[in-house]
Amino acid sequence: MGKVISFVSGKGGVGKTVITANVGLALSKLNKKVLVVDMDLGLRDLDIVLGVENRILYDITDVLNGTVDYERAVVKASDYNDITLLPASQTRKNEEVSKDSLCELLKKLRLEFDYILLDSPSGIGVGFENCVSVSDCVVVVITPDVCSFRNADKVLSELDRLLADNAKLLINRQGAKFLKSGKKDAKKQIDSLSVECLGIISEGKLEKSAAEIAKRIVE
DSSP states (O other): OOEEEEEEOSSSSSSHHHHHHHHHHHHHTTTOOEEEEEOOTTSOOHHHHTTOGGGOOOOHHHHHTTSSOHHHHOEEEGGGTTEEEEOOOSSSOGGGSOHHHHHHHHHHHHTTOSEEEEEOOSSSSHHHHHHHHTOSEEEEEEOSBHHHHHHHHHHHHHHHHTTOOOEEEEEEEETOOOOGGGBOOHHHHHHHHTSOEEEEEETTOHHHHHHHHHHHHHO
């Protein structure tokens, strides 16, 4: 039975989508069958990150609505060790996705894939709640700055409200240049959020860090 992992964030621009792709690649290199799902309806980017934007014919809403089977909507990303992408729609909204239908789809997909990575929309709206509700693990992606830590605290509060006790923290761009007044030392802030840290990605070392994170996930 495959494991579903959501990558979420309280704000955009923290690198969530690129991290989802790279962790997916790292898992595939560990001989795991990986599906990445773009859940950011209306603002899809994961297809561009994976270099398959010109091959998209159907999307997750077509599958959820019963227009096509998921096999016709997914695309193999050959440059990413053949990980599989289920893209988002560019014209539909997150509010149009039924939580029940998403849960039913993932029950089927769990039988086909070892890991299913959901690239959640930024923020704590309906799309976020849908992803959280179907996930075995929720990875909260942040950067080491004041705004991101504040938003992470809000995201974790929402996870508590949703009774999701499966959250982990992932800090991206450690060592990057931020405004002095807003910069935070990641290691000193982890304890304040009272959540397990899955990893810290140093600036410019995403590929190496993704490999380490993948190993932790499969342990």
